Amino acid sequence: MEGFSELTVTRYNDGHVEGGAEYAAGEYELSLYINDVPITMFSCIARDLDCLVVGFALTGGLISSADEIRMLSVDAERGAVKVWLKDGRAQIPRPKPPKRPTDVSAVLARMEEFTARSGGSAVYGAALCTQRELLVYHEDIDRHNAADKAIGDAAMQNMDMTGLMLLTGGSPSSATVQKAEACRLSLIASPAAPTAQAVQAARAIGAAMIGDVQGRKCTIYCG
Numbered sequence: 001m002e003g004f005s006e007l008t009v010t011r012y013n014d015g016h017v018e019g020g021a022e023y024a025a026g027e028y029e030l031s032l033y034i035n036d037v038p039i040t041m042f043s044c045i046a047r048d049l050d051c052l053v054v055g056f057a058l059t060g061g062l063i064s065s066a067d068e069i070r071m072l073s074v075d076a077e078r079g080a081v082k083v084w085l086k087d088g089r090a091q092i093p094r095p096k097p098p099k100r101p102t103d104v105s106a107v108l109a110r111m112e113e114f115t116a117r118s119g120g121s122a123v124y125g126a127a128l129c130t131q132r133e134l135l136v137y138h139e140d141i142d143r144h145n146a147a148d149k150a151i152g153d154a155a156m157q158n159m160d161m162t163g164l165m166l167l168t169g170g171s172p173s174s175a176t177v178q179k180a181e182a183c184r185l186s187l188i189a190s191p192a193a194p195t196a197q198a199v200q201a202a203r204a205i206g207a208a209m210i211g212d213v214q215g216r217k218c219t220i221y222c223g
Contacts (some may be wrong), residue, residue, distance in 0.1 A: 004045075025122045025141045033082045035063065044145045047125065048138055048153070049074050050143055052205040053081045055152025055194035058155045066155040101210045102223050106191050107165065109188065111213045115191065124169040126150040128185075134161065143170030147179050154183075161185060172209065177201035187223060189213060194221060 004023040010106045011020050016034050028046035050072055071084045095192045110129045117137055126146035127137040138149035154161055160216050161183040172194035180188055187208040194211045199221045202209040208223020
């Protein structure tokens with residue numbers, strides 16, 4: 001498994017001890033440079049690095065679309081990604097996400113698919129989807145990295161993200177809502193509860209927030 005290492009472990013189960021092995025996510029340090037200027041460092045899983053940096057740049061307001069990137073170079077050996085932007089790029093105002101009725105049964109169905117694809121408790125998953133299907137899915141040791149990878153993947157495919165739903169395995173925060181706003185996503189859903197600030201931010205931009213998803217149950221915080 002790319003980005004994971006096999007570890008020898010001892011399992012304890014009600015007084016019984018046995019040896020075994022399991023995969024653990026590895027921490028990979030990655031530096032991002034844009035136009036040769038150091039921007040930030042990530043601690044992430046060493047896969048889908050191009051998706052990660054494109055999603056980070058998009059949701060952070062550094063670019064408004066993947067088309068603004070002239071070249072992207074990944075140096076996995078040195079732990080660096082270099083991005084060069086086209087000249088004359090312009091930041092565009094970002095309107096609020098479109099207001100759409102929340103089909104809770106559809107959200108729960110997509111969350112069931114999302115949970116089935118999860119790589120385990122060691123990583124967070126993130127996906128973009130419509131009410132009918134999952135479109136992109138990514139994982140990372142950081143929930144925000146996972147969201148950036150999913151968004152970056154969609155951007156690199158020139159996918160129109162307007163009105164899509166963001167599914168996240170971690171507790172949604174105000175930073176999660178900021179990512180949704182940047183891409184005009186209409187809904188955020190998670191098996192965990194969101195922070196109070198995340199709910200306030202979602203209400204402010206008119207996005208729906210659904211948490212505590214467990215099977216056919218959930219809590220609708222707004223939308």
